[in-house]
Amino acid sequence: MPRQDALFDDHDLPGTPQPAPDAAAPASSNAPLAERLRPRRLDEVIGQAQLLGSGKPLRLAFEQGRLHSMILWGPPGVGKTTLARLLAGAIDARFIVLSAVLAGVKEIRDAVAQAELARAQGKRTIVFVDEVHRFNKSQQDAFLPHVESGLFTFIGATTENPSFEVNSALLSRATVHVLKPLDDEEQQQLLERAREALAAPPLESAAAQRLIGYADGDARRLLNAYENLVAQIDPGLEQIDEAMLERSLGEQLRRYDKGGDQFYDTISALHKSVRGSDPDASLYWFARMLDGGADPRYLARRLIRMASEDIGNADPRALRMALDAAETYERLGTPEGELALAQAVVYLAVAPKSNAVYKAWGAVRSFVKQDQTRPVPVHLRNAPTKLMKGLGYGRDYRYAHDEQGGFAAGEHYWPDGLADPPRFYEPVPRGMELKIGDKLAELRRLNDEARRQDDETE
Numbered sequence: 001m002p003r004q005d006a007l008f009d010d011h012d013l014p015g016t017p018q019p020a021p022d023a024a025a026p027a028s029s030n031a032p033l034a035e036r037l038r039p040r041r042l043d044e045v046i047g048q049a050q051l052l053g054s055g056k057p058l059r060l061a062f063e064q065g066r067l068h069s070m071i072l073w074g075p076p077g078v079g080k081t082t083l084a085r086l087l088a089g090a091i092d093a094r095f096i097v098l099s100a101v102l103a104g105v106k107e108i109r110d111a112v113a114q115a116e117l118a119r120a121q122g123k124r125t126i127v128f129v130d131e132v133h134r135f136n137k138s139q140q141d142a143f144l145p146h147v148e149s150g151l152f153t154f155i156g157a158t159t160e161n162p163s164f165e166v167n168s169a170l171l172s173r174a175t176v177h178v179l180k181p182l183d184d185e186e187q188q189q190l191l192e193r194a195r196e197a198l199a200a201p202p203l204e205s206a207a208a209q210r211l212i213g214y215a216d217g218d219a220r221r222l223l224n225a226y227e228n229l230v231a232q233i234d235p236g237l238e239q240i241d242e243a244m245l246e247r248s249l250g251e252q253l254r255r256y257d258k259g260g261d262q263f264y265d266t267i268s269a270l271h272k273s274v275r276g277s278d279p280d281a282s283l284y285w286f287a288r289m290l291d292g293g294a295d296p297r298y299l300a301r302r303l304i305r306m307a308s309e310d311i312g313n314a315d316p317r318a319l320r321m322a323l324d325a326a327e328t329y330e331r332l333g334t335p336e337g338e339l340a341l342a343q344a345v346v347y348l349a350v351a352p353k354s355n356a357v358y359k360a361w362g363a364v365r366s367f368v369k370q371d372q373t374r375p376v377p378v379h380l381r382n383a384p385t386k387l388m389k390g391l392g393y394g395r396d397y398r399y400a401h402d403e404q405g406g407f408a409a410g411e412h413y414w415p416d417g418l419a420d421p422p423r424f425y426e427p428v429p430r431g432m433e434l435k436i437g438d439k440l441a442e443l444r445r446l447n448d449e450a451r452r453q454d455d456e457t458e
Contacts, residue, residue, distance in 0.1 A: 032224065033194060037190075037223060045086075046182065046186050046190055047180070047183075048179055065091045067093075070174050071171070072158070073158050073177070077218030077222075078179045078218070079179060080130075081097075081130060083179075091124055092123070093125055095126050096128065098127065105139065111127050111152075112151065112152075124153070128157070129154070132156030132166060133160040141170070156174065182217045202240070203239070210245055214249065228249075267285075267289065267299075269285045270345075273349065275310045279350055283346065296338055297329070300341055303348060304319065306322070310353055310355055311348060312433075313356065313427065313436055314356075322344050325343060328340035352433075356428050356433060357425065364424045374418070379396040380413065398411050407446065427440065
């Protein structure tokens, strides 16, 4: 019977066909615990009930042997590679693994050639691309004709949002399945399997909860940490307590549970301290986040968001400062790059604040969602062809650079039928928006005057 492999992601050599060995063959006793506990049947899988439960999409695919191309999207250690292997085992398909980190066009061509050979032998093929988001557009496009022809079933795995990282043509030909981190109960089940496999003493409840919090839903991390812990205990120990866990994992235990309240409470405190213009408190919460194990890149992204949401055009340099800090961190890494992020934290905290653009963006999105789809006025339409010009597209458009002061006073840029267009952007009387507000007031005065003159002429 074909091997039905692991719950936990692994990384095979790029482009190498992966035959399905006998599922009954146990892993080597010298293999890591995560390898030894790899489920070899679907009913051994812990978690992902939303995909594998009765009547759910992947359960049906397994039971019916009718596979479809798909993207498996989820964090590390939740079973993306394993589910692909299980699917291959379910239909006795040739399984070809490509790592987008290592593979290129040559490896893709090799995979296509191997799939063609398998088809000639009457065998189906699954091409699994790990970290598919790392392939560029042309590399992703290389799969399209073969997915279309049915030469192979494409399965991609990614930790990034496929809406942004996978090109639309490939995305339209694949179903996205979202894999979730293991919850506390599922991790507890996994720990119990691990305890039985190692014949280890039980974990004290508090120690188990801390270990689960450390793993953060990542099965591989959980098992690796547990195996390391058990290797350090004294023979004859009756129970593993929290103190022993701390000695084993040390500083790693301070890492945040990224799905937990503490993580979100702390980032909320940082954001609110920046918004409240307190540089010292902002630095404190920033340091707390780093000390707790938060990814500096995540913090860099949040600083960029703060610059746009809470400072905006009151100080447009803030956004550039946040972007430069993020880029500096990418170049220098930890710990040197963290200073650039701290510099950005202080700048954002002391910068003048405005949420005018943030509010305007929310308001206009709500307006567009509720309003009808209004046609673009003829004078604003593009006219690249003779036919469009003949239809009057763009004919009465006033080119602002040719107008006095570079402003076409009285020109109408809204769809027809909006007699009283809403006003979304209202600058605050702080920082650069003081000048922006004055400028807008003057432009609106010129518009009102020009339109009044037009009305009098008519």
